[in-house]
Amino acid sequence: MHSPHLSPPDPRCASGSLKWELPDEAATLALGRALAPSLEAGMVVWLSGDLGAGKTTLVRGLLTALGCAGPVKSPTYTLVEVYVVSSLYLYHFDFYRFTYPEEFIDAGLGEYFRDDAVCLVEWPEKAAGFVPPADLALCLRFPDGAPRSGRIVELLARSGRGRRCLNGLASRIFRGAA
Numbered sequence: 001m002h003s004p005h006l007s008p009p010d011p012r013c014a015s016g017s018l019k020w021e022l023p024d025e026a027a028t029l030a031l032g033r034a035l036a037p038s039l040e041a042g043m044v045v046w047l048s049g050d051l052g053a054g055k056t057t058l059v060r061g062l063l064t065a066l067g068c069a070g071p072v073k074s075p076t077y078t079l080v081e082v083y084v085v086s087s088l089y090l091y092h093f094d095f096y097r098f099t100y101p102e103e104f105i106d107a108g109l110g111e112y113f114r115d116d117a118v119c120l121v122e123w124p125e126k127a128a129g130f131v132p133p134a135d136l137a138l139c140l141r142f143p144d145g146a147p148r149s150g151r152i153v154e155l156l157a158r159s160g161r162g163r164r165c166l167n168g169l170a171s172r173i174f175r176g177a178a
Contacts, residue, residue: 016157018166021143023150028054028140031153032061038168039066040161041088042115044132046124049140051096053151055122058138059092062120066090074122079107089117095126104130135162 022028039045039062047055060072066085075081075094083090091112095104104110104127113119113132124131137156143149157163 016163016166017154018170019152019154021150022054022140022153025054025057028057028151028153029061029064032058032063033065034172035165035169036062036065037172038165039118040165041118043135043161043165044113044119044121046131046134046137047120047122047140048125048137049153050142053140053142054153055138055140056094058140058153059120059122063090063092080109080112087116089114090120091117092120092122093131094122095131096123098123098126101127101130103127133158135159136165137162 020027020031022031035058047058049055056072056074063072063083066083066088068083068085068090072083072092073081075092076096079093079095081092083092093109093112098104109127110130119132121127121131121134124134134156135158137158138153139156140151140153143152155166155169157166
């Protein structure tokens with residue numbers, strides 16, 4: 001599943017990681033769509049990075065590819081949005097408004113992290129020490145610190161599931177590029 005918006009991965013990245021330039025929103029959506037088929041039940045995906053860098057946009061592409069109909073909105077105020085695709089539960093969290101990490105426990109969010117779910121977590125650092133570790137961590141940032149120049153995303157595998165996910169993504173991207 002190749003998209004002309006995705007630049008090839010940066011070969012200088014460490015093993016177990018991929019890096020792309022995302023010039024616009026369409027490229028961010030395309031990456032989400034390309035990533036979706038590689039997700040496995042039980043995965044925790046962290047989405048970190050600059051405010052407005054495209055974390056929710058990437059989730060929107062991913063959820064759309066999995067067949068979620070309707071709007072995909074940021075859970076900044078609700079903390080979690082729930083999506084069900086077949087027998088898979090997808091939970092999209094946003095901890096941006098947390099003042100202290102213990103709010104994760106106070107809100108009872110631990111029960112969402114289950115073997116039949118994929119948890120997509122924006123701002124995981126705001127719940128440090130309480131949010132489960134990532135299988136896959138994505139960091140979106142502005143290359144020059146300013147939104148006018150596109151984005152850079154780095155995907156880091158932090159478990160066997162994360163490595164399988166990245167391998168599947170890379171395989172689809174490269175197969176489509178051939």
